[in-house]
Amino acid sequence: MKLADNKATLSFSNGSPSVEMPVYQGNIGPDVIDIRKLYAQTGMFTYDPGFLSTASCQSGITYIDGDKGELLYRGYPIEQLATNVDYLDTCHLLLKGELPNESERTDFHKLVTNHTMVNEQMQFFLRGFRRDAHPMAVLTGLVGALSAFYHDSTDINNPEHREIAAIRLIAKMPTLVAMAYKYGVGQPFMYPQNDLSYSGNFLRMMFGTPCEEYKVNPVIERAMDRIFILHADHEQNASTSTVRLCGSSGTNPFAAIAAGVACLWGPAHGGANEACLNMLEDIQRQGGVSKVGQFMEQVKDKNSGVKLMGFGHRVYKNYDPRAKLMQETCNEVLEALGLENDPLFKLAKQLEKIALEDDYFVQRKLYPNVDFYSGIVQRAIGIPVNLFTGIFALARTVGWIAQLNEMIGDPEYKIGRPRQLFTGSVKRDVKPLNQR
Numbered sequence: 001m002k003l004a005d006n007k008a009t010l011s012f013s014n015g016s017p018s019v020e021m022p023v024y025q026g027n028i029g030p031d032v033i034d035i036r037k038l039y040a041q042t043g044m045f046t047y048d049p050g051f052l053s054t055a056s057c058q059s060g061i062t063y064i065d066g067d068k069g070e071l072l073y074r075g076y077p078i079e080q081l082a083t084n085v086d087y088l089d090t091c092h093l094l095l096k097g098e099l100p101n102e103s104e105r106t107d108f109h110k111l112v113t114n115h116t117m118v119n120e121q122m123q124f125f126l127r128g129f130r131r132d133a134h135p136m137a138v139l140t141g142l143v144g145a146l147s148a149f150y151h152d153s154t155d156i157n158n159p160e161h162r163e164i165a166a167i168r169l170i171a172k173m174p175t176l177v178a179m180a181y182k183y184g185v186g187q188p189f190m191y192p193q194n195d196l197s198y199s200g201n202f203l204r205m206m207f208g209t210p211c212e213e214y215k216v217n218p219v220i221e222r223a224m225d226r227i228f229i230l231h232a233d234h235e236q237n238a239s240t241s242t243v244r245l246c247g248s249s250g251t252n253p254f255a256a257i258a259a260g261v262a263c264l265w266g267p268a269h270g271g272a273n274e275a276c277l278n279m280l281e282d283i284q285r286q287g288g289v290s291k292v293g294q295f296m297e298q299v300k301d302k303n304s305g306v307k308l309m310g311f312g313h314r315v316y317k318n319y320d321p322r323a324k325l326m327q328e329t330c331n332e333v334l335e336a337l338g339l340e341n342d343p344l345f346k347l348a349k350q351l352e353k354i355a356l357e358d359d360y361f362v363q364r365k366l367y368p369n370v371d372f373y374s375g376i377v378q379r380a381i382g383i384p385v386n387l388f389t390g391i392f393a394l395a396r397t398v399g400w401i402a403q404l405n406e407m408i409g410d411p412e413y414k415i416g417r418p419r420q421l422f423t424g425s426v427k428r429d430v431k432p433l434n435q436r
């Protein structure tokens with residue numbers, strides 16, 4: 001970390017001595033005040049629920065400029081990656097810091113491909129679930145269970161174990177997500193076919209059957225790949241911070257990633273794509289575009305508890321660049337499938353138009369996020385709504401594991417252990433039962 005020229009001074013109105021704290025500069029983005037010695041020097045903690053002003057780590061992986069609406073993976077703009085490279089190249093970039101050259105690319109693709117199959121025993125474990133279980137419940141279990149099957153890659157302090165766990169997770173997630181889907185619809189599991197691309201293989205495991213040959217549609221394959229790239233990492237969001245915190249205890253990588261899957265499930269995070277599509281379908285059922293005005297009044301009424309899902313972001317105070325790319329993919333996929341007049345897409349565009357002109361949204365700087373259009377694309381591809389967050393988890397696995405491995409390699413890393421402002425009862429004595 002690079003020390004800035006200036007320091008921060010904290011003074012107190014009660015005459016306690018002031019304290020000086022170092023300030024560090026990142027390569028881009030806001031500087032940080034180092035408060036690590038604050039408690040030792042003052043006996044006080046800082047208070048920041050929701051981490052509104054707290055950098056929990058240093059990281060060189062992903063950078064977001066929320067005001068500009070800019071997203072960089074290892075310095076490369078998301079627009080360039082989404083257009084010029086594929087998901088596995090993006091995985092190489094996130095994990096190793098650089099895009100692969102030709103021979104590195106061949107080796108990396110081959111390495112991942114060699115690990116796409118899961119232990120045969122996993123399917124018997126999966127069969128313990130109800131057929132109608134939510135895929136995220138199944139995935140949380142399956143990913144955690146990987147640690148019971150791959151004992152040779154569970155030592156987080158061993159760089160070789162970390163490397164192989166990373167490859168296994170990236171390679172096996174599509175297989176597990178497709179298995180969770182096939183189990184729910186009662187179809188046979190499809191084994192991976194390694195001469196297909198990462199995305200093509202996933203599509204075949206999802207939609208192929210042993211009865212006939214599955215032909216990958218290149219437009220859908222490219223759309224799937226783009227969905228994976230757009231979701232691959234997003235710096236210190238809730239699920240990534242969960243993975244880091246979980247991994248900081250020294251637990252194994254599969255357990256840490258399972259914690260990330262569990263966190264992602266929530267509707268304020270990865271679950272928003274499912275919630276967004278359910279919202280669009282509800283409005284459509286109630287009358288579609290003609291009901292948009294009424295729905296927006298509910299969204300603006302604080303007492304209604306209704307939110308415009310797929311809108312707003314803690315960091316982006318401008319258009320989420322992923323939403324723009326997703327809208328582009330939406331157009332491509334709907335056109336390729338002859339669904340140009342898809343009513344939900346029309347409805348989504350109408351909602352976006354109204355929101356972007358409405359004072360409520362303008363003042364709060366609320367723009368569409370990645371989840372606003374991703375559900376429409378996935379639905380057109382044939383992915384069921386309750387699997388959307390599973391697709392997000394598949395794609396984000398590389399981000400989680402890259403961030404986890406970065407943390408373990410950071411000499412400043414410690415077990416994560418936030419403090420608290422205690423507002424409960426002061427010390428008191430237990431009374432006998434008849435006096436309580």
Ligand code: CMC
Binds near residue numbers: 269270271312370371
């Ligand atoms: N609809 C209506 N009002 C909203 C929305 C929305 N989608 N999002 C924020 N607001 C309002 C919020 O009520 C608050 O108003 P006020 O200042 O009057 O109290 C103001 O905007 C600021 O919002 P906040 O809740 O303080 O912002 P936050 O940073 O804590 O929450 C968020 C961010 C993403 C959880 C929130 O915008 C939200 O719930 N959006 C809908 C869910 C969603 O689409 N999530 C996906 C995020 S992107 C993918 C991912 O990272 O997983």
